[in-house]
Amino acid sequence: MAQRFHAERAAEHGQRFEQLLDEHSQVLYLLDDAAALRGLARRVREETGAHIGLAGPVEAEQVLVLRQWNGTWATGLHDLHVPMGLGLGGLAAAERRPVWVADYCASELITHDFDVPISADGIKTMLAVPMVRAGRVQGVVYAAMREVSYFGGRQLDAAVNLADTGGLALQTASAARRQREQAAAAERRRIAAELHDSVGARLFHIGAELRDLRTHARESSELLDRLASLEDQLAETASAFRDSVHALDHDEPTGDLAAALTRDCAAFQRRTGTSAQAVQIGQVPDCGGHRTRVLLAAAREALLNVEKHAGARSVLISAIALDGGIAISVADDGKGWSEPAGNGIGLRTTADRLAELGGTLSVVANEDGGLTVRIWIPLP
Template structure:
C-alpha cells in the first residue's frame, strides 16, 4: 500500500510534469507569435524545420522581393556560401520554376534534370546537392516566398513528407504576410510620431525662435553704437539661418504623410495605451483586410478602445495584442490580454461594453468577451461589410 508521502510525491511529480508541458506549449506559442511579427525569424525557422519534416540535409528559405525576384535569405545545413543570399529570377532553376508555376516541384538529380534550367549548377554542386524539393509559400493566390529541402544523395520524398512541406510553406506564407503587415504598421506609427514631433517643435521651438528674432530687432532699433548694431545684425542673420534650417527639419519630419487605415489607427491607440499604462500593447493585421467606410471604422476603433480601457481597469496584464482579421462577410478585431481576468465584468456586462455592443448591433455586428484557456480575456468584435 502506498504511504501518504508516496501519494503526495506522485501527485507533485504529475503536477510538475503538467506544468512543464504547459510551459513548453507557452514557449511554442510565444515563438509562433514572434515569427508572425518577424519575417527574418520566420524564414530562419522554416529553413530549419523543412530539414526536420523532410529528413533533409539542407533547408533553404527566401522571400519574393522586388519584381518577382526570389532571394535565398536563410539557410540551414549548407557547406558552402554560394546559395547564401542567392537571387533567383522567376522561371530559373528549381525555385524559379516553383515560383512561376505556383506549385511544389522536385528533381531527383538536380544537375542532370531536364525539368529545370541550370543557371545555379555551380553553387548547387558546391554543396553536394542531388535531390531537391522547392515549395512556394502561397496565400490568397500570391507567392510570398519559396522553401527548399535538399539531399546530398539521389532519393525521393514520401507523400507524408511532401504534405508536411506544403503545410510548412502555408504557415510560412502567413508569417511573411503578417510580418509585412506589422512592418507597414510600424512605418505608419513612425510617420505619425514624426508628425507629432514636428507639430510640437513648430509650436514650441519655432515660436521661441520667432520671439528671439523680434527681440533682437527691437534691441537693434534701440542700440546707439555702430559696433553693437553690427553685432546684433550678425546675430539676426545667424538666427535667420537657424530658423531656416529648423523649418527644413520640421518639413522633413512631416513630409511623409500616409493615409491612416484601421490598423494604423489601432496601432496609435496601442502606443498611447502603452505610454499611459506601461503595459506592452501592439496591433497586428493578419492577412489582407478590406477597407471599410468611416462610420464602421469609428465604431470598430471605439470598441477596441473600450476593450483596452477594461484591460487597464481590470486585467493587471503584462501585454495586450490587438488583431485585425478579414472575415468572409466583414472585419473582426480581437483584443487579447494575458492578465488575471476582469473582476466585475461578466460576459461583457460592463456599462461601457454594453453600450459598445449596442452600437455594433446597429451595424449588424457583435461583441463577445471570452476567457482564455491560459489566462486573460479576449474581446471579439465583428462588423459585417455591405
C-alpha cells in the same frame, strides 16, 4: 506522496512553459518575417529529413531571394537572387506548384543558372514549394538532399503544410510592418506639427525681438555687432529647424539602401554646392526596413555634421557588406569637426539607435585631412 505530487506539478509547469514558448514562437513568426523564414528553413529540414533547408521571400521586381538557410556547407546559396522561372525555386514560384528533381544538375526540367552554388553544397535531389497567400507568391521553401533520393507523399505533405504556414507568416509580417511604418509616419507628422507650433513660433518671436533691439541700438557699434552675430546664429538654427521638421513630416523614400544614399548625396550637393557621391562596393544584402532606416538616419546625421562644421569640398559615402553586417562610411576632405560637433546630441542619439540593433558608430581622422564617420549594423 508529497514528493510525487511536487514532481507531477513540476512536470505540468514544465509542459506549460514549453507551450508558452511555442506560442511565443508562433506570434514571433507572424510579426517578424526573418524569424518566420529562419524557422521554416529549420523545420523543413527536420520534418522532411532533408540535409538542407532553405527559405526566401519574393522581393522587389519579383525576384526570389534565399534569406535563410539550415545545414549548408558553402555560402553560395546564401542571399542568392533567383529571378522568376529560373532554377528550381524560380520555376516553382512561376508555376505556383511544388517542383522536385532527383538530380538537380542533370535535370532537363529546369534551367541551370545556379549549378555552381548547388554543386558547392553537394546537392542532388531538391524540392521547392511556393508559399502562396491571397493569390500572391510570398516566397519559396526548399528541401535538399546530398544524394539522389526521392521525396515521398509524407515529405511532400510536410513541405506543403510548412509553405502554407510560411505564406501566412510572411503576409502577416508584411501587414504588421506596414502598420508600424504608418504609425511611425503619423508620429513623425505629429511631432513636426508640435515643433512647428511651439519651437517655430518661439524662434520667430526671438527673431522679431532681435530686429527690434537692433533698431534701438544704433549708438553702440559693439552691441550692434553682437546682435548681428545673434541674428546669424538664429538664422542657422531656424534653417536646421526647418530641415528637421521637413524630414519628420515626410515618409522615407522608397528603394534600396544604395538608391536612397544616392538621392541623399544629390540633395546634399544641391543644398550646399559641395560635391557628394555614393558608391556601393560589391553586393549589399537587404537588411530589412527598420535597419535600413536606422542606417539612412545615421548617414544623414553624418552629412549634416559635414554641412555644419567641416567646410569640405567633397564627400564620399560608401556602403559594403562587412563582418556579417552592412558598413557605411561618410568621408569628407574638410577641416575636421570641433569637439562639440563630434560628440553632439545628434551623433550620440544616432549611436544609441545603432547600439540597440547591435551596431556601432565611430568618428576617425583621415590622414590627408577631414573626417570619416564609420557606421556598422549586423544583419538580422
